Amino acid sequence: xxxxIEKIASLMSEADKNEYKRIFEPRVVAxxxxxxxRDVCVCADGEIRAxxxxxxxxxxxxxxxxxxYIASRDGGLSxxxxxxxxxxxxxxxxxxxxxxxxxxxxxxEDDQYGARGKGSRYFSDIGPGDTDxxxxxxxxxxISLDNxxxxxxxxxxxxxxxxxxxxxxxxxxxKMLVSEDDGVSFxxxxxxxxxxxxxxWPHKSIRWENNGAEPSVTRLKNGPLWMIIRTSHDxxxxxxxxxxGETWSAPAPSRFHLTLTxxxxxxxxxxxxxxxxxxxxxxPEFDKDEYLPPIENGTKLGFGEDVxxxxxxxxxxxxxxxxxxxxxxxxxxxxxxxNSVYYRAVGDEYSSNDKSVHQFQAIELPYGxxxxxxxxxxxxxxxxxxxVNWLYEKECRETFRKGLENVTTxxxxxxxxxxxxxxxxxxxxxNRVSTxxxxxxxxxxxxxxxxxxxxxxxxxxxxxxxxxxxxxxxSDTGHIELEVYRAKAGLRISLCDMWINPTDxxxxxxxxxxxEANESVLPEKKWVTLCLDFDVKKGLLEYSIDGNKLGESKxxxxxxxxxxxxxxxxxxxxxxxxxxxxxxxxxL
Numbered sequence: 406x407x408x409x410i411e412k413i414a415s416l417m418s419e420a421d422k423n424e425y426k427r428i429f430e431p432r433v434v435a436x437x438x439x440x441x442x443r444d445v446c447v448c449a450d451g452e453i454r455a456x457x458x459x460x461x462x463x464x465x466x467x468x469x470x471x472x473x474y475i476a477s478r479d480g481g482l483s484x485x486x487x488x489x490x491x492x493x494x495x496x497x498x499x500x501x502x503x504x505x506x507x508x509x510x511x512x513x514e515d516d517q518y519g520a521r522g523k524g525s526r527y528f529s530d531i532g533p534g535d536t537d538x539x540x541x542x543x544x545x546x547x548i549s550l551d552n553x554x555x556x557x558x559x560x561x562x563x564x565x566x567x568x569x570x571x572x573x574x575x576x577x578x579x580k581m582l583v584s585e586d587d588g589v590s591f592x593x594x595x596x597x598x599x600x601x602x603x604x605x606w607p608h609k610s611i612r613w614e615n616n617g618a619e620p621s622v623t624r625l626k627n628g629p630l631w632m633i634i635r636t637s638h639d640x641x642x643x644x645x646x647x648x649x650g651e652t653w654s655a656p657a658p659s660r661f662h663l664t665l666t667x668x669x670x671x672x673x674x675x676x677x678x679x680x681x682x683x684x685x686x687x688x689p690e691f692d693k694d695e696y697l698p699p700i701e702n703g704t705k706l707g708f709g710e711d712v713x714x715x716x717x718x719x720x721x722x723x724x725x726x727x728x729x730x731x732x733x734x735x736x737x738x739x740x741x742x743x744n745s746v747y748y749r750a751v752g753d754e755y756s757s758n759d760k761s762v763h764q765f766q767a768i769e770l771p772y773g774x775x776x777x778x779x780x781x782x783x784x785x786x787x788x789x790x791x792x793v794n795w796l797y798e799k800e801c802r803e804t805f806r807k808g809l810e811n812v813t814t815x816x817x818x819x820x821x822x823x824x825x826x827x828x829x830x831x832x833x834x835x836n837r838v839s840t841x842x843x844x845x846x847x848x849x850x851x852x853x854x855x856x857x858x859x860x861x862x863x864x865x866x867x868x869x870x871x872x873x874x875x876x877x878x879x880s881d882t883g884h885i886e887l888e889v890y891r892a893k894a895g896l897r898i899s900l901c902d903m904w905i906n907p908t909d910x911x912x913x914x915x916x917x918x919x920x921e922a923n924e925s926v927l928p929e930k931k932w933v934t935l936c937l938d939f940d941v942k943k944g945l946l947e948y949s950i951d952g953n954k955l956g957e958s959k960x961x962x963x964x965x966x967x968x969x970x971x972x973x974x975x976x977x978x979x980x981x982x983x984x985x986x987x988x989x990x991x992x993l
Contacts, residue, residue, distance in 0.1 A: 409499065410674065412451030413480055414771035421479040425772050431737055431791040434776075435484040438473050440757050440786055441764040441778040442667075443554055446496035448533050453477045453768070455484075455778060455788065456495045456533075461755040470755070474533075481776045481790050492536040494529050498555050500587055502562055506532040507588045509543070509553040509566055526588055543582070543591055554766075555588075556622045558630065561649035564588050567620035567632055575708050576601075577617040579634065583650050596644065597655045602637040602707070607689035607911045612637045612665065613710035617656060619667040626676035628727035633659070633668045633680075641668050641682060660965040662686055662903040664715055669765035671775065673793070677725045681765040681777065684734060684969075685904040687715035688867075689911055693822075700822050710833040711822040716761030717743040718813060718904050719779055722879070722966070723796045733796035734879035734902075734969040737777065738762050742784050744815045744839040752784030758832030760785045801877050803990040805843075805856060813874045814841040814856075816908040817867040840871040840908055847892055847986060848932055858896060859984040860977035871984065872907025872974040877992035879967035881941040887971075888988035889935050891927040894977035896985050898922050900939055900946065901970040912972050918946035918958045921976055926955050932988065941968060 417425075437444065438457025445455045454474045461470030472491055475484040489495070497508035506529040525542050529535040556565045566582040579596035599617040604610060620634045630650055634642040641663035642656045661668070666683040673679065693705045704711050717740040722731040740762045742751050752760055760782040767777045773793050780786030803811055817835040840861070843854040858871035877885070879902070889896070899916035906912075913919045918939060920926075926948070927933065939946040944960035971992075975984055 408501075409447045409451065410769055410771050412449070413447065413453065414451070416451045416478045417480045417771070421482055422772065424482055425480060425774060428774060428790050429792045430795050431777075431789045433738075433787045434481055434790055435475060435477075435788040436783055437778050437786055437788050438475060438486070440781040441766050443766060444496045445766050445768060445776070445778045445788075446498070446533050447768060449531070451478070453481055453776065454496065454533050456489065456493075459486075461753075463755065480770055480774070481788065484788070490534075490536045493533070494527055494535045494538040495533065497527065497529060497532060498557060499532065500557050500564065501559050502557075503587050505530055505587070506535075507555055507557075507564065509555055509582075526591075528588065554621055558624055558650070560624060563650055564591075565622045565630070565650055566591070567622050569618050569620065575614050577615055579617045579620060579656065581622075581632070581650070581653065594650075594653065596653065599634070599636055599642055599656050600638075604690070607914070609692040610690045610694075610705065611707045612690055613704070614707040615665055617642065621667075621669050623670040623672045623678060625672070625678055625727040626725065631670065631678075631728065632656075633670060633682075635663070635665065635667045637665055639664055639686060665710065665713070666716060666761075666763040667765070669767060671767040671769065673769050677723055677793075678728065679721055679723045679767065679775065679793070679796075680731065681719065681721050681737065681767060681779070683715060683718065683763050684720040684902075685715035685718055686906075686909075686915065687713070688906055688909055696822065698821055704822070712817075712835050713759065713761060713833045714817070714835075714906055715904075716740075716759070716763045717815070718874075718876075719762045719765070720904075721777075721796065723793065731966055732879070734876075734966055735796060735798075736876040736904075737791070738779055738787060738789055739811075739813060740780075740785050743813060744809070744837050746818070746836055746838055748836045749820070749834045752782040756783045757781040758834075760834065762786075798878050799880065801992050803875060805854070805987075805989070808843060808854075809839060809841065809856070811875070813904070814839045814872065814907050816840040816870070816872075816906075819865055819867055835867065838866070841873050842871075844986070846988075847890060847930070850932070855890070856987045857984055858973065858975040858986070860894065860975050860979060860981040862980045868908040868910065869980075870908045870910060870974055872909075872912075872972070873987070874904055874907055875971045875973075875990055876904070876969055877971065879969035881964070881967050883939055883968070884993045885937040885939075885971060886989075886991040886993070887935045887937070887973075888932060888990075889922065889927055890932045890986040890988070891922075891924070891929055892985060893983035894975055894981045894985065895921065895923040895927050897974045897976055898935075898937070898948075899972040899974075900937070900968045901972050902964045902966055902968055904970060905972055907972070907974065910974075912974065916972060917941070917960055917962065917964045917968055919961070920946070920948065920956060920958045922948075923976060926950075927985070939968065
């Protein structure tokens with residue numbers, strides 16, 4: 406194990422270790438005092454800290470409140486809040502081959518467009534809690550605020566700090582700071598500009614332009630350095646270095662879906678790498694000139710976002726072969742407020758106005774566990790522990806005994822679209838409502854609620870469609886069973902390799918397999934078990950009831966990370982309050 410992992414373990418009692426054994430799937434253990442990105446660290450004695458602030462008076466600015474941290478001395482199981490010294494170095498990274506700690510902080514003098522940023526490096530022999538660290542400027546670096554995440558590569562003994570600069574036209578320029586002398590000096594590597602988002606079907610306007618932002622770096626097992634990058638495109642971009650960071654490939658699309666969210670890699674002590682990202686796709690961009698209330702011109706031109714519709718679910722997958730294949734693609738956490746009618750207003754008004762579960766930071770824990778900081782705003786952000794073996798599960802089942810906790814069903818209420826410069830609660834948010842309703846069994850069976858899909862033609866909704874997405878462990882082949890009851894309109898059933906909003910009426914186009922479970926497939930007013938058998942390599946999905954094959958669907962496009970989502974949506978396109986019902990889901 407890494408030395409810091411041994412230190413964490415040394416603080417744990419036998420009771421703590423026994424409690425660790427109970428953790429398998431993700432368990433929320435605390436709410437961190439700052440949005441996820443770079444505030445979690447491990448002290449020299451094994452104490453885990455998450456820095457932040459409380460009692461803030463100005464959004465986003467920690468200095469406007471009381472600087473605090475929460476700490477755990479039992480491997481992350483329990484946490485206590487402390488007031489931090491204003492001069493505390495805070496979260497920092499230990500350089501393995503020197504034993505010193507380093508953190509790099511950025512500052513923008515004016516606004517984020519065209520401003521010159523100054524970066525400072527902080528050294529400490531003590532680590533978190535040091536109030537008198539060594540400080541030195543990194544001159545002549547134009548770099549964005551709060552993006553520095555030093556990666557200490559033990560193979561090359563270099564420190565890598567990927568970052569970016571925003572020019573006056575809103576363009577993003579990737580850079581890589583590299584130190585070969587333990588952080589004393591850095592050189593800057595420039596990268597080719599990533600292409601900008603182009604408007605084409607199904608989009609009716611452009612997106613907020615992030616053509617290369619918030620990158621992170623790690624080394625893959627027995628392989629290259631890997632940089633992963635946030636963009637406005639439908640896929641995460643990536644770049645590789647095969648010569649210990651001297652040169653890098655031009656950033657190019659990866660196989661991972663990701664749009665305007667921030668990925669994060671964690672390489673474990675045994676060489677395996679876990680990727681944390683939002684394996685999601687936003688709704689198509691709508692016509693911003695026709696939307697009411699009016700949207701500001703800067704947002705229309707791509708200088709800000711109108712609304713985020715893909716930040717409610719976060720994911721993780723693991724590779725043990727240096728990135729050739731990834732296992733899992735599982736939902737790490739779903740936003741606890743994703744169905745809130747008052748989504749824009751909930752949470753701390755001085756916390757981030759983006760109430761998402763995007764952005765990550767993770768550390769390896771003892772005994773096969775991982776701690777993840779994920780999300781933004783006190784309403785959504787969490788510290789989560791899970792067992793790495795959870796990513797290797799192959800089967801799962803959903804009975805809805807916990808309601809809609811393990812699925813997503815939300816649609817959106819028409820309302821304000823707000824970018825960075827707008828005032829008021831909510832940053833690029835719409836209020837929400839669940840589109841699927843828990844109802845008594847229409848067949849009068851056991852006294853349990855089942856899930857009803859309808860079409861609600863309420864003009865206050867962005868879409869009247871009922872829909873549901875359900876995540877299962879990714880695979881190229883599989884058997885899925887759905888207990889279905891059709892009262893009126895049936896369901897469109899799709900298998901996908903990413904999360905698509907339940908109400909997205911273009912989901913069928915991006916699905917890997919899709920078909921209509923209408924009256925020719927589902928009997929009327931009768932519970933049946935609809936079976937789906939898929940094989941990505943053969944490019945075929947077959948669906949049947951009671952062993953009788955009813956039809957098949959062809960693979961629509963490649964699925965390089967396997968299939969991990971069942972997407973259900975009503976077939977109705979006019980008012981239908983009878984619809985269809987789901988009682989249970991299985992993936993075998």
